[in-house]
Amino acid sequence: MDSGDNEVVVDFPHFIRVYKNGRVERLFGSPIVPPSPEDPATGVSSKDIDISPEFKARIYLPKLTNSITDQKLPILVYYHGGAFCLESAFSVLDHRYLNRIVAESNVIAVSVEYRLVPENPFPVAYEDSWAALQWVGSHVEAKPGFEKEPWLVNHGDFEKVLIGGDSAGGNIVHNLSLRSGSESLNGGIKILGSLLCFPYFLTSIDFKEDSLPSKLWRFVNPSTKDGVDDPNINPFVEKAQSLSTLGCSKILVCVAEKDELRNIGIKYAEAVKNSEWKGEIELIDVEGEDHCFQIFDTETEKAKNLIKEIASFIKKSCV
Structure with a gap:
């Protein structure tokens, strides 16, 4: 050797x-876990699907509560956290969490296994995430040769599409929301709601160069000349795309008291509210908790409450 x-x-x-x-x-x-034909705790079914030759996703279907076999449900496209270099849509934590979200919200979820840094240079994660959203839209008017996913065809309501994510996934949601404001999505789908839980944003004012989040970002995106003031991670810099162009109708931002990203998440919510964006934004600030606490343990009272509030946002966005 x-x-x-x-x-x-x-x-x-x-x-x-x-x-x-x-x-x-x-x-x-x-640890990575397989999908579940029927999760014993929630009744949610899941399976793994190919989005493209490059990456996959795990799709979740809630237990249908009535005899209508073609019941149409909102579609949530979800992006996991992990600083663009860690974790997986197939991990036991994300699998358990998505089962809870899907059961509580009564949605179909597509949890995207976007490719990670450093094996796949940034911004591959953004491109995979956008491709997954476009893949969902392709079911509306599929071209010859496109293989439709039966769960989406039979049960998906393509007029009720949302995107959501935690940490790096929340960052992805922000950047996709901006992109959808200037680029059309397949099938003419629109993003009704964007869910940003504990979003991974940074600024040189709020984070020192030697802080872990800042160093991780430079590892993830070594080619950037702007460091943590790169518009991809800092939505407040002058060269960033205007927040008024966010291509969604409603936004929910979740933060937690002990999370070092809390203040910047609040700053983001305020900046969106003060922009000329025409939608509605909500902020949830959870006392006494830390970054992505509801994923690490879904069974605590505060985790259950947050999941219920997320479900409530999803349902309100689809009215």
């Missing part, structure tokens, strides 16, 4: 390590 094989070139203790030979060791994350 070449001695360079064990040489570490990037090291974030407890998170991720990259070796000189390109090997990546992820130190943070939860």
Whole structure:
């Protein structure tokens, strides 16, 4: 073995390590689990699907509560967290969480397994996430050769599409919401609601260069000349696309008291509210909790309450 094989070139203790030979060791994350024909706790069914030759998704269908076999449900396209370099749509944490969200909200969810840094250079995560949203829209007017997903065809309401995500997933939701404000989506679908839980935003004012979130961002996006003032991670800089162009009707931002990203999430909600964007925005601030707490343990009282509030937002957005 070449001695360079064990040489570490990037090291974030407890998170991720990259070796000189390109090997990546992820130190943070939860085990991968298979989909469930029927989750015993929620009755939600799930299966894995190919979005493209490059990446997959896990689709969730709630237990149908009546005898109408063609019941139409809102569609939630979901993006997991992990600083663009960690975790998976197929992890036990995200699988359990999506089961809860789907059961409580009575939606079909498409949880996207976008490709991660560093094996796939940024902004591949954005492109995969946009492609997944376009894939959903392609079911409206499918071209010859496009293979439709039966759960979406039989039970999806393409006039009630939402996008949501936690942490890096919340960042993805913001950037996709902006993109949908200037680019059309397949099938003419519109984003009714955007859900940003504990969104991963940074600014050079709020975060020092040597802070973990700032260093992770420079690892994720090494080609940026603006560091944490890159418009992808800092929605407040002058060169960022105007918040007034967000292409959705309603937004929910969730933050938590002990999360170091809390203040910037509140700042984002206020900036959107003060822009010329014509939609409605809500902010939920959970006392005594930390970043993405409701995913790490779905059974606490505050986690259950937040999931119910997220479900309420989804239902209100679809009225």
